[in-house]
Structure formats: C-alpha cells, structure tokens
Amino acid sequence: MFDDFFIRALVAGIGVAFVTGPLGCFVIWRRLSYFGDTLAHSALLGVTLAFTMEFNIAISVFVISSIIALILIQLQKKTNLPGDALLGLLAHSSLAVGLVVIGFLTFIRFDIMGLLFGDILAVSVDDLLIIWIGGALILLVLKLIWKPLFASTVNYELAEAEGLNPDRAKAIFTILVAAIIAISIKMVGLLLITGMLIIPAAMARNLSSSPQSMVIYSIIGGLLSVIIGLFTSLEFNTSSGPSIITAALLLFILSLFKIKQTIKLKN
C-alpha cells in the first residue's frame, strides 16, 4: 500500500497535521510564531550535518533545533537585546551557516528546493514511521503538560503560585516545537513549517469559542490543507509545501467570513 509515493506523502501529511494542529494553537497563544521560524531556519544546519555524517535527518534536525532553542534561552537571560532581534540573529545566522556548509559539500547533490519547500517524492517508509511514532510521542507529552502549559499561557503567575511549575512546561514545549519541525521538514520544507503551525490554528481561532474547539478546528484545518495541497501538488506538479500552505491560506480566508457574521450578530 505504501509503494505509491503519493499514498506515502498523504499518510505522512495526515500524521503531521494531527500534531501541528494542537502545537500551532500554543504557538499562536504564546506568540511564538517567530520562534518557530527561527527553529525552522536552523533546521537547514541540521539537514547538512545529517548529510555530512550520514545520519538520520529528523534526529539531526531535532538535535540542532533544540540546541538553538537552548542558546536562545541563554541569550535572552544574558543580553539586553529584545527577543525579536535575538530570533532574527539566530534564524539568519543558522540559515547562513547551513548554506555555507552546503557549499562545501560539493560531493553531495542537494535538492535545495526540496529542502526549502518540501518534496513529496522524498517521503520514505522510514519517514512515515518517524512521523507517526514521533508525532504520537509529541501528542502524548503535550497532553501530559497541557494543564501547566495552558495555565501559564493564560497567566504565568497564577500557574506558578498555584504550584504548576510553568517553567518546566515551557522548556518541554520548546523541545516539542523542535520535534515537530524535525518530523515535518520533508513534507512542508523548512521555510514553510511555521505556516503549517500557524495558519490552520489562525483559521481555527476565527471559528472557535473555547481552547478545546480551537484545537479541534486547527487539526481539521491542517488535515484539509494537507489533502487539498497534496492533490494539487500531484495534479499541477507544484512543490508540496507551498501547495499545502496555499490551501491553508484559502481555508483561513473562508474562515474570515465566519468572523464577519459573528461581529454582525454582536452589533
């Protein structure tokens, strides 16, 4: 059944959407869009290292992204630079270093476009295992830290005062973001992963009145985006990542009509 590359891509994409749905909600709630972007940019370095050392891409990306996240946390503590400046610094320098390293690797033929924008032909059965097992683990951990993470997202001091240990939840969540980037990089491409996290969740925000419903709509939005995007990609021979994100954008635009209605009802 997984012989067909398209079926593999579809199964992989569906697995990714289940995880990006809930994680994306937290990325929006905690205002971490650019943080996600930074980790994604640093993923290129992870990919090149994986090629150099003939190592698994997902694991290598996960390790590098986690290290970048740790460096960011340290820099935030030690410098007086604003958060967005630090994010930009890390994002672009790690992207640049990654590209420089690629320049040295003349002996390997690189599909840079595939790396940046996703390539459905590249999804192997091993990747499917990584996505589904890794994804299940991410969701399990997220479920375990849901209460402290959500409470501290609403208000840090309340969570801390009432004994929920929000700092630990935040650190774990950071690692989860690194992990989802690692497992979805082949599908969506590293430039567009943040879009996969944010756009379905943003669409869901327009439709929902409670955190739980936002998570559910976000998953549904992600699934629809993947399915529509991949079929378009197959039909018109476009890159998978941009096709998926464009589909997500269309869904977001549709969701704007729902807000308009609610605002009308309120007035």
Add this chain to the structure above:
Amino acid sequence: MSTDQNILVKLNDAGLQLNNKWLVKGVSLQVEKGEIVTLIGPNGSGKSTTAKIALGIYKKIDGSVEKYTNKVGYVPQKISIDWTLPLRVNDFMMLTESLNKDTIDEALSLTGVIHLKDKNLGDLSGGEFQRVLLARAISKKPDLLVLDEPVQGVDFTGEIALYELIKKISDELSCGILLISHDLHTVMSATDHVVCLNGHVCCSGSPMDVAKNNEYKALFGEQASQILSRYEHKHDHIHTDEGEIKKN
C-alpha cells in the same frame, strides 16, 4: 499561641532586590489556618511583592519562605489575559485544577456571577472579572488564599458582600488568608493580624495594636488610626504600651 502544624506559610526576614533596589526588605510574617492576615501600606510599599514572595513566584529572594501547602488559591492584583485565547469563564475556572460542574457553579454563585458562566472572559467588565477571579480562587477549596486587592472595581454593595464572603470562607474552610487591601474600614473588622508595610515591616499585630503604633500614624495619618480604633470592641485583649510591636 498555636502550634506549628497550623502554619501554612512563613516568611523569615524575606526580601527582594531588583536592579540593586530593594522592593521590600526584612519581612517576617506567617499565616495560619483559619486566620486572616492583612497587609496594608501605601502604594509601592511592597505589598504585592510580599504576597508573591509568599506564593513562591519570586525565586531569588533574600531570607527564606516556608510553604507548607500546595493547595493555594491566588487572586492577583493585575492580570493581563491574552485575548488570542478563546476562553470562557467556565474554562478559566478549571485553569489550574479540574473541577466538577457543581463545584464551579457553587463558587460562581457565591460571588454572584453564575449567569456569566458561558461568557467569553474578554467580554466581562472589570468588576465582573474580579468576581470570577475570586470564584476561581475559592472553588478549589484551598488551604491558603492569597487575595491581592480582591474587590477592586466591584460596586459598593458587592464589596461588602464579598468581604463577608471572604470571612465566611476563612471560617468554613478554615483556610488561611493573606489579604491585601486599601479599604481599612471593611477589612479591619475581619482581620486577625495586620502587617503594615513601607518597604519593610513598619509595624504588625492586631488591628488595635497597629492603630496605636506611632509609625502607623505617621504613615497613614491620625484619621486612619481612628478607623482602626473603632473596631476596638471586637477584640477582647489587653494592650501594653509598647513602642515597637512584637509578634505574639
């Protein structure tokens, strides 16, 4: 003098320094079961900071804080909620602990906001939100309640009712309450112990003791002292003429 087992939280010479400036320094106080301890003091005197030290929100403090319970309910003075979150009152009630419907309904009824249960948190008025905050803090039946100006923005009749409720909760749950308030009238009638702050503990004791204290008079004026004295009849203890107040 009660036994140590009744102590819920204890600050030993605690203080907090930020950017080489002391926000509050040398605070020693304790809250016991069934007791209401009130922090008073002018703006910027370190009341909220002291409450946060007691809650363990600040990590790098001077001195020490001993917390003997994890069942804590907190009503912060300022709370900024990010409205990118779709959050109804009902979701907010279960923020730090999963509660069943009856418990939530009961708490919301007590503070008079049960009709707002399905409303979005962002649509509430200041006073309504304050009542929801209080309901959330009491709904988990905590051992220790820390209330930082819990009735700010609540209408006058509501204010009295809520203070009565706080007193009732303290009696019924026999939980300890650390209360911060500006309203000397309402608060003092119910308070067991007053700590007057001005960057440090300027005086502490029963409301009567504090009222007679000269530092207190200097800080709040003669009138405030008279307010406290009105509650004299409610405390059947004897006063000594100490200048400095020591803890009993």
